[in-house]
Amino acid sequence: MTYVGIDVSKATFVVAYSSAKGSETKTFKNTVKGIREFIQTISPKENHCVLEATGNYSMLLVYLLSKAGFVVSMENPLKIKNFARVMLSVVKTDEIDARLIALYGERMQPAPFKLRNDSILLLKQKRTVLRQLKKQLTANTNLEGSLKVLPFIDSKSKKVLEKTIKFLQKQIKEMEEELTSLAEIEYKKQMDLLTSIKGIGATLAAALIIATGGFTYFDNAKQLTRYLGLSPTYQQSGTSVNVKGHINRNGDAHLRSQLYIGAMASLRCNTECKACFERLRSNGKPGKVAIIAVANKLIRQAFAVVTQEKPYVDGYKSAKP
CATH class of the missing domain: 3.30.420.40 (ATPase, nucleotide binding domain)
Structure with missing residues (x-):
């Protein structure tokens, strides 16, 4: 070859x-x-x-x-x-x-690339456009706020900004509905399994499906965690190098943020995630470190329910010793 x-x-x-x-x-x-x-x-x-x-x-x-x-x-x-x-x-x-x-x-001798199917390509395009619309909405909202502190505001500029913000809000809502709808049509079973996990909603579930190609690109949850940039790093060499670890921050920063928010939400309703957070905090770990660990647990739960094709049961205890 x-x-x-x-x-x-x-x-x-x-x-x-x-x-x-x-x-x-x-x-x-x-x-x-x-x-x-x-x-x-x-x-x-x-x-x-x-x-x-x-x-x-x-x-x-x-x-x-x-x-x-x-x-x-x-x-x-x-x-x-x-x-x-x-x-x-x-x-x-x-x-x-x-x-x-x-x-x-x-x-x-790199591994062959797995071509995304057409539905994943469509979902990625919708997600990209949606993110750009949200950036534009944030920029225009900030601009509107900055104009309000001026001694007087140009009425034409204010009117244009208000129209633009309303238009962007409408487009964002439509794109979010289309993205979720397409994900539920093409990957209904996976969406149902993922949203059975307390802490993962429809938006995060769709984002995970897009990032993983319907959970076909990775063999285990550890690979997915590394891909998403949530793996801990550590540098130690001899007596002079001992760098405190942090996550590797590779992959999709936006999805990483969604997982962080999902992890915080899971503390209220996901028994395993809450127990993981409390255990780490009692061991002296900082709050952010514990949240990252909870986000990793959410990924493992997501990978498990999809690969095993069984909905998540909160507080389930295995019968195995």
Whole structure:
């Protein structure tokens, strides 16, 4: 299997058919036509394509390659960046980056990327638009508040802001309803299982389904916790390095915030989460650390009910010794 390195940008992508210095590279347009031209130059049986995850710019390429039967790996850019440091790379161009990605594939042999199904892609688009609408609403609300402290307010500006805020609130409400509705239609069973956990509502359940592809991207709850950036870190070396641990903060910061809020809500009604929080607090752990631990417990509960296909029973005690 020959690894093909691909460096993707908005308008084009550069392909390195080999990692060897001075080997052939070729540039294609990042369009359907350009991707099809690239596909004609490689073979599904002989080539494994590797590229960095660059958000929406790489999704069309990954989608068409996967549909054409190619093995594709889409890696975290941080992995490629750290690999370049290990290889003592000091020059950065699109061609060199493509060869470096091909070399990364040869040395690291990354796992194939699991293509998201169409419903997950639609849910992700709705979630992205919803988040941007909320950011715009926050910005306009803050602007309206800042104008109110002025000696006098321009009536036209005030009217425009009020209309904009009402429009954004309406759009946000509609998008939230559509997102939840689509999640309940496509993943009704998982939504029912997840919302059976006290502390996880429809919004958080839908967010977990989107992030995990319907709980198909991870083998266990520990992998999901690491992906969401809630894994504790610790640095210790000899007698001079002993850094206090914190969460790794990788992955989706917005979903991490939702889980934090869900963890706080679960303290009122989820027996296991409440017991976990009280135990950690009695052992002297800070409140935020205990909440993070509760968020991890919520993830484990979510993973358990979905994989076992059984609703959550609050306060359940196993019959096993």
